Amino acid sequence: MAENAPADFYRTQENPGLWEHRGKVAAVGIGHSPTARRWDGQASTSIGAWAMVAIRNAIEDAGISPSDVDGLVLDRSTTTGAWWPEGDPLPEDVISQFQPGIEPFDGIAALSSEWILNNMPELDNVSFSMYGPGCMSNVICVAAEAIGRGLANTVVLLKAWHNFPGRYYQGGANARPLVEGPAVWRNPWGVSAATGDGWTFQEYMAKYGKTHDMMAPFIVEEKKNGLMFPEGFFAQHRPDEVTVEDYVNARWIVEPMNLFDHDMPIHVAVAYVFTTAERAADMAQTPVYILNHGTTRPKFGLTQGLDNAEASTDSTGRKMLDGAGITSDDLSFENMYEGFTTFHNYFIEGLGFAGIQRGEALDLYAGDISITSDKPVSPSGGNQGGGRTRIWMHTDTIQQIQGRAGDRQIRVPAEIGISGGPMPQGGDFTIWSSTPD
Amino acid sequence: MPKQSPVPDELTQPFFDACNEDRLVVQRCNECTELDGLLMLQHPPSEECRRCGPHGTLEWHEVSGRGRIQSYVTMYDTPVASLQEDQPFNIAVVELWEDKNALFLSHLPGTPVREVPMGAEVRVVFEVTPANGQKVAEWEVVGD
Numbered sequence: 001m002a003e004n005a006p007a008d009f010y011r012t013q014e015n016p017g018l019w020e021h022r023g024k025v026a027a028v029g030i031g032h033s034p035t036a037r038r039w040d041g042q043a044s045t046s047i048g049a050w051a052m053v054a055i056r057n058a059i060e061d062a063g064i065s066p067s068d069v070d071g072l073v074l075d076r077s078t079t080t081g082a083w084w085p086e087g088d089p090l091p092e093d094v095i096s097q098f099q100p101g102i103e104p105f106d107g108i109a110a111l112s113s114e115w116i117l118n119n120m121p122e123l124d125n126v127s128f129s130m131y132g133p134g135c136m137s138n139v140i141c142v143a144a145e146a147i148g149r150g151l152a153n154t155v156v157l158l159k160a161w162h163n164f165p166g167r168y169y170q171g172g173a174n175a176r177p178l179v180e181g182p183a184v185w186r187n188p189w190g191v192s193a194a195t196g197d198g199w200t201f202q203e204y205m206a207k208y209g210k211t212h213d214m215m216a217p218f219i220v221e222e223k224k225n226g227l228m229f230p231e232g233f234f235a236q237h238r239p240d241e242v243t244v245e246d247y248v249n250a251r252w253i254v255e256p257m258n259l260f261d262h263d264m265p266i267h268v269a270v271a272y273v274f275t276t277a278e279r280a281a282d283m284a285q286t287p288v289y290i291l292n293h294g295t296t297r298p299k300f301g302l303t304q305g306l307d308n309a310e311a312s313t314d315s316t317g318r319k320m321l322d323g324a325g326i327t328s329d330d331l332s333f334e335n336m337y338e339g340f341t342t343f344h345n346y347f348i349e350g351l352g353f354a355g356i357q358r359g360e361a362l363d364l365y366a367g368d369i370s371i372t373s374d375k376p377v378s379p380s381g382g383n384q385g386g387g388r389t390r391i392w393m394h395t396d397t398i399q400q401i402q403g404r405a406g407d408r409q410i411r412v413p414a415e416i417g418i419s420g421g422p423m424p425q426g427g428d429f430t431i432w433s434s435t436p437d
Numbered sequence: 438m439p440k441q442s443p444v445p446d447e448l449t450q451p452f453f454d455a456c457n458e459d460r461l462v463v464q465r466c467n468e469c470t471e472l473d474g475l476l477m478l479q480h481p482p483s484e485e486c487r488r489c490g491p492h493g494t495l496e497w498h499e500v501s502g503r504g505r506i507q508s509y510v511t512m513y514d515t516p517v518a519s520l521q522e523d524q525p526f527n528i529a530v531v532e533l534w535e536d537k538n539a540l541f542l543s544h545l546p547g548t549p550v551r552e553v554p555m556g557a558e559v560r561v562v563f564e565v566t567p568a569n570g571q572k573v574a575e576w577e578v579v580g581d
Contacts, residue, residue, distance in 0.1 A: 195510055195528060206555055254511070302480075
């Protein structure tokens with residue numbers, strides 16, 4: 001039975017030194033499922049079915065046989081925030097069309113390693129399996145470390161997200177008159193998911209003399225880039241640009257975070273193929289080498305606040321650049337997470353991307369941050385441009401360096417990029433390169 | 438505003454009992470306080486000191502009930518049903534006067550939305566929640 005990766009798989013140290021497997025692991029295949037706003041209840045579009053579509057696409061993209069795969073790393077959780085409605089019967093008509101996994105919702109609202117392997121008999125050579133909990137950023141760190149340590153040679157990475165009908169976080173514990181557990185410190189005041197970042201951004205604006213409207217150029221560019229991402233939800237289903245006026249007039253959810261500062265949950269699965277640098281040389285796609293992966297752990301408390309956001313992203317910036325043996329000037333572009341949009345500000349300031357310092361991200365957005373600029377900002381369009389997956393940043397970074405980002409291809413040579421997240425206060429990050437050294 | 442009523446557990450019972458007596462208590466780490474000569478406080482409570490971990494001895498300590506507004510938002514779309522009729526409303530983060538690592542949330546009763554004075558001094562008040570009568574700590578801006 002697969003387990004979560006052990007703590008020593010994550011490079012959390014403040015001064016980690018060069019990653020010992022620097023340049024020895026490469027991304028060689030990408031596979032996406034279609035996207036949908038919500039699951040329509042059919043077996044063929046269940047999250048399990050779409051996970052298999054993504055994996056088969058990634059293997060085909062890499063130009064290998066399923067039997068070449070000897071490792072599987074995935075996130076067992078698939079929720080976007082939506083859970084199977086309490087008390088509703090299991091969809092047995094769907095579940096019965098697949099081989100069982102190890103829990104009742106496997107393939108519907110979760111994905112175990114066993115479910116994948118039971119339903120994909122062509123993956124007949126997998127001897128290593130592990131979970132990277134949270135999102136693809138974590139899965140990438142685990143897979144890179146596993147290959148670097150020689151625990152597997154060719155690994156499929158998987159992250160899938162189910163989304164069900166209805167508004168999540170409504171009802172259930174939020175509709176009851178009593179509240180228990182850690183929620184006693186938050187629920188009585190009506191806190192939502194973005195409230196914490198709203199507090200942090202309020203502090204940021206006060207400290208640096210900025211306004212919410214100054215985020216507009218970034219959101220406009222994100223949406224534009226997302227519409228050039230054919231795998232993305234908005235390119236497939238809602239191909240509408242967002243203007244500055246749309247952004248500044250959008251309704252508040254929790255001021256200072258409006259509708260366009262929030263990402264939209266979708267239903268999707270994404271897979272990659274990673275292998276050793278030696279093996280990658282024979283595969284169909286140009287290898288994209290991993291120079292470093294790193295992790296910052298969040299501190300726990302009622303809220304993180306600006307001080308913590310800045311200290312944590314400073315730490316992330318230092319450990320990622322130092323561990324890759326590069327400086328921020330070496331970054332051709334960046335794809336840091338923006339699943340509440342203002343996260344992105346702290347990340348790129350912590351990296352010193354395009355030479356900026358603390359308090360200067362919104363000033364950077366006022367200039368040219370497009371894919372035609374010298375220092376493209378978030379060419380993936382991120383969650384804002386593609387829907388909530390926390391994967392567009394990784395897919396785009398690989399595609400940019402391979403030179404197959406299509407209409408999104410940046411104009412400067414895409415030599416080194418960085419991606420990762422999710423939280424400024426803690427997450428998992430990767431530096432990617434066109435060369436192993 | 439009709440807040441959800443907290444149900445205390447073993448960890449939080451001393452805090453909520455004190456609220457019902459109109460007293461504010463938070464956890465103090467005796468080891469950190471003795472070592473550094475600082476009053477090392479934390480809130481919300483935890484099984485361990487957030488600074489020194491399992492080495493610290495935590496005990497409940499009554500505090501002044503004064504603080505300052507660290508930050509705030511205006512909520513327009515809360516997931517908590519009982520508060521939805523009162524939107525929009527403030528949700529402020531209050532840091533305790535004695536130690537800014539001890540944090541509380543507040544609706545800032547009496548302060549209109551979008552008129553929150555960032556950094557202003559606040560004082561604790563105790564508010565009864567409707568479902569079980571449990572009091573919670575709330576905070577009001579101290580006037581001129």
